[in-house]
Amino acid sequence: MDIKIMTDTGSDLTQDDKAKYDIIEIPMMVYFSDEEKGDFWEKIIQGKIAKTSQPSPELFKKEFLKAKEENYILIYISIASYLSSTYESANNIKNQIGYENIYIIDSLTASLSERLLVLEACKNKDKMNINDLINYLNEFKKKIKLYACIDSLKHLYYGGRISRFTTSIGSFINIKPIISLSSDGLKVVNKAIGNTRAVLKLIEIVKKENLNKDYKILPIYSYLIDNCEIMVNKMKKNNLSLSSCLPIGSTIGAHIGPYGFGIVYVVS
Structure with missing residues (x-):
């Protein structure tokens, strides 16, 4: 039986x-309250707050029925x-359809780390039986880590992803919060004074890890690539193997703002 892979734009x-x-x-869905048309990042830079919502249940129903x-x-x-409640919504639609050959995996992450899990599924779907593949992906996702320095926590707060108390951590001038996304959830794990020190903290984090050498480190950025390129150059001087810089899309960009890397x- 053929296997097809599906994901959302959060990846x-x-x-x-x-x-x-x-x-x-x-x-x-990514939207602004003023409903004006315009470039997503330009509106974010202007200080406007974007909101996101889960995919329409009808889209899940359509794809599940097709399968x-x-x-x-x-x-x-x-x-x-x-x-997001997307995972829960997909499971609800699956139960309505009543088709046993739909498998729903909570990536426990987002953006380029979710993409990594999706691509891993694609590369292995013809190499394993379905039960082994699902077990493999559920174990692999626990090994994916994302750390990012962001300019402010306000987008995460207004998007309902963190509390007002947590937001206060990054409220001081030039304090750069460092967040993580992993199987342990979304956390503010550190902070740094300025982007230069934030880069050093990211290097410190990754050098303590037992990296899987089969996968290069993926440098990511939300709008401006400059800080990402500076980070890459410093990491290469520390003998770390990296890919080229990869952009974060609007679904996740809505929650971290324009200056994340x-x-x-x-x-x-």
């Missing part, structure tokens, strides 16, 4: 990813359940 897949692996992508009618296995890898990597 920041590229067009090449989708074309190469024939990945089904469900859109999450049932055409008799193939569908694996849906969702944005972290602690960030960080790393995604896999541990052994």
